[in-house]
Amino acid sequence: MQLRQHSVLPGFSLTLGVTLVYLTALVLVPLGGLILFTTQLSWGEFWSTISDPRVVASYRVTFSTSLAAALINVVFGLLVAWVLVRYDFFGKKIIDALVDLPFALPTAVAGISLAALYSHNGWLGQFLEPMGIQVAYTPLGIAVALTFIGLPFVVRTVQPVLEEQSRELEEAAASLGATRLQIFTRVLFPAIFPALLTGFALAFARALGEYGSVIFIAGNMPFVSEITPLMIITKLEQYDYAGATAIGSVMLLAAFALLLGINLLQYWARRRG
Amino acid sequence: MLTFVFQAMPGFSKGITLLNSSYDPTREFYREYNAAFATYWQEKGGQKVTVRQSHGGSGSQARAVIDGLEADVVTLALAYDIDAIHERAGLIPQNWQERLPLNSSPYTSTIVLLVRKGNPKNIKDWDDLIRPDVQVITPNPKTSGGARWNYLAAWGFEKQRTGSDDAAREFVSKIFANVPVLDSAARGATNTFVQRRIGDAFIAWENEAILAIEQLGKGEYEIVVPSISILAEPPVTLVDKVVDKRGTREVAQAYLEYLYSDEAQTIAAKHYYRPTNPAIAAQFAAQFPTVKFFTIDEVFGGWQNAQKTHFADGGEFDRIFGGIKR
Numbered sequence: 107m108q109l110r111q112h113s114v115l116p117g118f119s120l121t122l123g124v125t126l127v128y129l130t131a132l133v134l135v136p137l138g139g140l141i142l143f144t145t146q147l148s149w150g151e152f153w154s155t156i157s158d159p160r161v162v163a164s165y166r167v168t169f170s171t172s173l174a175a176a177l178i179n180v181v182f183g184l185l186v187a188w189v190l191v192r193y194d195f196f197g198k199k200i201i202d203a204l205v206d207l208p209f210a211l212p213t214a215v216a217g218i219s220l221a222a223l224y225s226h227n228g229w230l231g232q233f234l235e236p237m238g239i240q241v242a243y244t245p246l247g248i249a250v251a252l253t254f255i256g257l258p259f260v261v262r263t264v265q266p267v268l269e270e271q272s273r274e275l276e277e278a279a280a281s282l283g284a285t286r287l288q289i290f291t292r293v294l295f296p297a298i299f300p301a302l303l304t305g306f307a308l309a310f311a312r313a314l315g316e317y318g319s320v321i322f323i324a325g326n327m328p329f330v331s332e333i334t335p336l337m338i339i340t341k342l343e344q345y346d347y348a349g350a351t352a353i354g355s356v357m358l359l360a361a362f363a364l365l366l367g368i369n370l371l372q373y374w375a376r377r378r379g
Numbered sequence: 380m381l382t383f384v385f386q387a388m389p390g391f392s393k394g395i396t397l398l399n400s401s402y403d404p405t406r407e408f409y410r411e412y413n414a415a416f417a418t419y420w421q422e423k424g425g426q427k428v429t430v431r432q433s434h435g436g437s438g439s440q441a442r443a444v445i446d447g448l449e450a451d452v453v454t455l456a457l458a459y460d461i462d463a464i465h466e467r468a469g470l471i472p473q474n475w476q477e478r479l480p481l482n483s484s485p486y487t488s489t490i491v492l493l494v495r496k497g498n499p500k501n502i503k504d505w506d507d508l509i510r511p512d513v514q515v516i517t518p519n520p521k522t523s524g525g526a527r528w529n530y531l532a533a534w535g536f537e538k539q540r541t542g543s544d545d546a547a548r549e550f551v552s553k554i555f556a557n558v559p560v561l562d563s564a565a566r567g568a569t570n571t572f573v574q575r576r577i578g579d580a581f582i583a584w585e586n587e588a589i590l591a592i593e594q595l596g597k598g599e600y601e602i603v604v605p606s607i608s609i610l611a612e613p614p615v616t617l618v619d620k621v622v623d624k625r626g627t628r629e630v631a632q633a634y635l636e637y638l639y640s641d642e643a644q645t646i647a648a649k650h651y652y653r654p655t656n657p658a659i660a661a662q663f664a665a666q667f668p669t670v671k672f673f674t675i676d677e678v679f680g681g682w683q684n685a686q687k688t689h690f691a692d693g694g695e696f697d698r699i700f701g702g703i704k705r
Contacts, residue, residue, distance in 0.1 A: 160697070218570070225575040242575075243560050322570075326519060326561045328700040336563060340521045343438045344691065345445075345463050 140358065143351035155352045160328055161337050168334040169360075171245055172313035175252035179309045180302060183260025190261075191268040205261045208254055213318030220251050221323040243325030248333065251319040256309030263305035267298050300372045307368040311361045394427025395630055400450035402437040402524070402613075403566065404587055408650035409454070415646060416637050420630065428630055436564060437524035444470065444618060451622050451631040454615040456524040458482075459682035461616055470620040484612035485638035486652035489670055490532040492603040493572065493581040493588045500579045504605050505536040508580055509553035516578035517558060518568040520690055525565045529582040530696065531685060532609040535678045539607060552699045573600075584611060585667070586651035610672040 147155065155161070190202055208216065224231045224241035234241055241247045271294065279289045317335040324331045334357055341350035401409055413430040420428045433440065433448070437456035444450050445468040455461055458476060465471050476483045494502050500513050508515050518526040530551065537550035560577060562568040565587060572581040573595045580603075583591070592600050615635050622628040637643055644654040648663040660667070679685035689695040 158692070159701070221570075222574065225577065227576050321563055322567060325559070326563055328561075336522070339563065340519075342442065343436075343522050343524075344686075345438075345442070345467060346692075349692075 137358070140351050140355055143348055144355050146348040147352055151348075152352050155349045156356050160332070161334070161353060163329045164332045164334045164337045165356075167245055167248065167331060168314060168357075171248040171252055171333075172310055172316075174249045175256050175313050176306050176310035178249075178253050179256045179260045180306050183257055183305060183309075184264055184298075184302060186257075187261045187264040187268055191265060192273070205258050208256075209258050213255060213316065214322070216254060217251060217319035217322035220247070220254065220319065224250065224323065242323055243327075243331065245324075245331050247323040247325070248320050248331060251323050252313040252316060255316055255319055256313055259308035259312060260302070260305035263308065264298055264301045267301040271297050296375075300375050303368055303372050303375065307365055311365060314357060314361050394429055395627060397428065397430045397451040397627060397631055397634060398433060398449060399430055399452050399454060399634075400433045400440045400444055400448060401454040402440060402456045403434050403564075404525075404584070404590070405454060405613075405650075406432065406434050408647060408652065411646050411650070412638070412643055415642055416634055419637060419640075419642070420633060426630070428634075430634065444468070449621050449625065450618055451625065451627050452615060452617045452635060454613065456613050457527065457682060458612070458614045459527075459686050460524060461614055462683065464618070470618050471616060472619065475616045476614060478616065479635060480639060481655050482612055483614040483616055484655070485615060485635075485643070486613070486647040486654060488585045488611040488613070488652055489608045489672065490529055490582060490605075490611060491585045491588050491608065492605060493583050493591060494579065494601050494603055496599050496601065498601055498603065502580050502603055504603075505533055505607075506550075508533070508557065508582075509550060511557070513557055513580060514559050514578040515554055515557045515580050515582065516560065516562075516568050516572045517554075517582040518562045518565050520696055522563040523565055523568075525584060525587075526568075527685075527690060528584070528609055528611045530689065531675060531679060532605075533582070534689070535609055535673050536605065536607055538678055539673060548695060548699065551695075552702060555699055569595075585653070589651040589666075604668045604670055607671040607673065609678075610674045612674070 144152065186205065190198065190205075221242050222228050224234070224247060226232065226235050226240075226242070228242070231242060239246075241250060275293055276289050279293050284292065315335060317333075317339070320333055321336065324333060324336075326332055326336060334353060338350045338353050341347075341353065399409060399413070409430075409432055413432070416430065417428050420426060433443070433450065435443070437460050440453070441455060441460035441463050444453055444464055453461060453464065461471070461475060465473055465475060479485070492502060492505075492508075494500070500507070500510075502508070502513065507513060517529045520526040520530040533554055534547045534551050537547040538544065541547070560568075560571050562571055565583070568581065569583070569587065569591055572578050573591060581588070581591075585602075588600075588602050592602065615638065617628070617631045617635060619628075622631045638647075639656065641656065641659060644656040644659040645662075648654045648659060648666070651666070653667050654660045654663065675682060675685060679688070687694070
């Protein structure tokens with residue numbers, strides 16, 4: 107009788123060991139520290155910190171703008187991925203490389219540039235403001251910054267799946283008389299839906315924690331355009347480490363619940379598909 | 380946001396190294412002072428000394444020292460941040476501010492108003508900032524140590540005039556109701572006022588205001604010196620536990636004491652800090668108009684009190700913003 111099933115692939119126990127040590131050192135210990143700091147607070151203090159009206163207002167701003175940005179990125183990220191995969195055109199390589207730029211650019215630089223573009227004397231702002239659309243220093247500006255930093259997540263998760271999806275399938279559907287809408291909803295969309303969800307989740311989670319690019323364009327008015335990461339910085343500035351980690355752990359929990367939910371949805375979509 | 384410009388590296392050279400942890404706008408001043416001090420120390424004791432600088436927000440610099448950054452000296456924007464190093468890490472004694480002359484503040488500054496060329500809104504003093512047609516730019520006192528001086532200057536002006544805290548609260552509320560963008564740090568606020576051209580008056584440290592004029596737009600801005608303002612005293616101290624561990628107490632002490640010398644006072648004045656030495660101050664009188672000063676101790680009973688009453692959670696600043704309906 108064999109106690110251990112040997113895989114044909116070598117090195118499982120070694121790589122698992124390394125993986126666990128690595129993840130513990132880099133993820134679990136820091137997050138554990140976060141929880142530990144938070145436990146310095148009594149339950150009452152914890153609750154009054156995280157339910158302070160100004161902090162609650164910041165959750166609303168952060169979550170709504172992050173959601174809006176992630177949804178915008180789902181639509182336009184899919185479009186960008188679609189064009190990059192399905193068509194050949196002059197300068198495609200450059201456009202493909204441009205997608206990654208928000209990853210590489212320091213977010214503070216992005217924030218300052220966006221604020222410059224959209225403020226009332228900026229290139230775009232000077233045309234938008236006469237139309238009554240104020241972008242800089244409003245929640246709309248926050249959404250713009252979050253859309254910018256979230257774009258690569260959707261494009262880069264959807265792109266490889268689209269590439270795998272053979273063009274013949276769509277052509278076959280067309281030859282069998284399917285309309286374009288039917289091809290999209292019945293053939294294409296089910297195949298890329300899980301990847302699209304992943305991209306959405308990544309962009310959303312990234313946006314929740316974003317600080318650098320937002321802080322310059324937000325205006326940071328209490329109750330209007332203050333984001334939760336700024337509330338954390340505010341606590342730190344008062345040497346309130348425990349308060350800062352309390353708000354941080356709320357964000358962490360929310361992001362975790364969100365990712366879990368999307369993973370479940372994905373699992374369900376795969377099973378159906 | 381922290382910029383560690385070379386941590387002290389033992390064994391890097393034969394001489395001695397110091398690390399000065401300071402706040403953002405002092406970068407250029409200390410670069411020049413460090414060179415002057417090195418020359419002075421070499422001539423005096425024959426020892427080669429290299430001073431490394433670390434700059435960032437005043438509060439985040441204090442946090443770095445609390446969390447283990449081995450700075451021999453700290454030169455921060457407000458005493459509250461240095462108090463925190465005593466309270467949270469016990470690296471310095473409680474009476475640190477009595478160890479050097481003049482509350483351990485070798486140079487001072489004040490809070491002034493920066494307006495656009497020709498002063499189109501005719502802003503003369505603090506009370507013009509509450510006019511409904513005036514937009515005011517200031518960073519958030521909760522996140523910017525420097526901005527706490529701004530807030531206290533405005534509060535103190537009205538408090539001195541009326542003797543009433545209620546009037547002062549009302550006054551400061553009206554100013555903040557005129558603030559369209561609340562930047563998290565001083566340099567961001569400078570950007571908003573200068574580059575984005577938002578706001579009619581910018582509340583700023585005098586040295587930052589002069590610097591903004593010199594570097595960002597000569598002739599485009601004017602400084603309005605209010606009739607009465609706060610005496611901003613950025614303090615310095617050595618970090619006892621660190622200098623004793625590194626064996627640098629003697630040179631660190633000399634480094635801070637030399638800040639009061641004629642040479643250092645002149646360098647400070649060149650970088651738009653007000654010298655505390657009356658003779659040097661007289662030489663630069665044209666640069667620094669006379670202002671009626673009040674100190675934080677006189678009006679607010681020191682930093683600890685000011686912090687607790689005004690900037691702690693649920694304090695005056697939170698109440699002010701809770702009350703402003705937009």
